[in-house]
Structures are given as structure tokens and as C-alpha cells.
Amino acid sequence: MLVLSRRVGEKIEIGNGITVTVLRVTGKSVRIGIEAPECVSIRRSEITLDHQWPTPPAIPASDSEMFNSSETEKSV
Numbered sequence: 001m002l003v004l005s006r007r008v009g010e011k012i013e014i015g016n017g018i019t020v021t022v023l024r025v026t027g028k029s030v031r032i033g034i035e036a037p038e039c040v041s042i043r044r045s046e047i048t049l050d051h052q053w054p055t056p057p058a059i060p061a062s063d064s065e066m067f068n069s070s071e072t073e074k075s076v
Contacts, residue, residue, distance in 0.1 A: 012020045017037045024031040
């Protein structure tokens with residue numbers, strides 16, 4: 001990972017046609033602008049993570065009893 005310090009208005013160029021510009025810094029918040037060709041997809045990481053890891057289905061009540069049963073402990 002490359003770590004850089006930038007001031008408001010300064011830019012970082014990445015690859016062919018991708019430019020990141022620091023627009024504003026307020027406290028711990030940084031607003032950036034990203035210019036890229038239309039063929040480059042830009043997403044926030046939390047959105048990407050949501051789509052990669054589907055929410056597991058809920059365990060029905062009858063199945064959850066199986067995990068809490070004292071018989072299960074005896075058979076182990």
C-alpha cells in the first residue's frame with residue numbers, strides 16, 4: 001500500500017486516466033473527487049463487501065433447538 005499526504009486541491013494520478021483530487025478536509029473527514037474513464041467501476045468498499053457476502057438464512061426455531069439440546073452434548 002502506498003500512503004501519501006495531500007493538501008486540498010492536490011491530485012494523485014493512478015494508471016491511465018484515473019485522477020483522485022482532495023476537495024475538502026474537515027476534522028477527520030476527507031472529501032475526495034475521482035475522475036476515471038466510464039469503463040472503470042468505482043464503488044465504496046462497504047457496498048462491495050455487502051454484495052460479496054450474502055446474509056446467511058435464519059435458522060428456523062425447530063433447528064435451533066437441535067443445537068441447544070442436552071442430547072447433542074451427550075453424543076459428542
